Amino acid sequence: MSISTFYLKFSCFIFFIGISYTISAQSVSTNPCKDVWVATDSKILMFSPEPGEVIKPILVPVNGSLNPDIEWTWTPSLGMVDAQGNDGTHLLHPFFDVQKLGDLGGNAFTTTFYITGRNAKTGCNTFSSIDVIILARVKPYDAITPNGDDLNDYWAIDNISSYPEATITVIDRWGVPVFEGSGETYEEKPFRGKLDGKLLPTGVYMYRIKPNADYPDVVGSLTIIR
Structure with missing residues (x-):
């Protein structure tokens, strides 16, 4: 066997080992929960309604997986509605309706809302949170x-x-x-x-x-x- 033939066979051997290792590594690192995720902005800021004032619901700034197998839940649920003003507790992209909190009398209000997602088929879970800060007008x-x-x-x-x-x-x-x-x-x-x-x-x-x-x-x- 010539030296050139030896190096050619050796190089091919290393090349195939590299392919084998890469494929093996990819199969090991596969994460069944990678498609279960959600993220929100840190907070929503708005003014507390004055008595008799009407404020339209605002879209909650949230993004997440579109996998239909994921069930979403907001906690607490008060104020989370859909585009028609109905219950939005289990929506990924709900609206927040401050009017659902009742008459705040112009007072300040702050709470943290949590959104959780669960894929029952894989048992994977995710969550995120957003602060709703309602300011009293100075x-x-x-x-x-x-x-x-x-x-x-x-x-x-x-x-x-x-x-x-x-x-x-x-x-x-x-x-x-x-x-x-x-x-x-x-x-x-x-x-x-x-x-x-x-x-x-x-x-x-x-x-x-x-x-x-x-x-x-x-x-x-x-x-x-x-």
């Missing part, structure tokens, strides 16, 4: 009349107590802060049109409220009337 009044008559003597901010970590800043026309407070203490220490105990002049002031990381800044103007 509603600052636009004027105060701090004259000591107990009517509008301080700046009212509806629902600010729902955001204890909120920061509240009021500035004058030159951009100088005349008030800085927090949501945690605002109801006890509201802005009364004073700076260091002295009355601020009549005029228009600007404010910025940062409720929390999920809520966009609330900015606007506040008028002091004397």
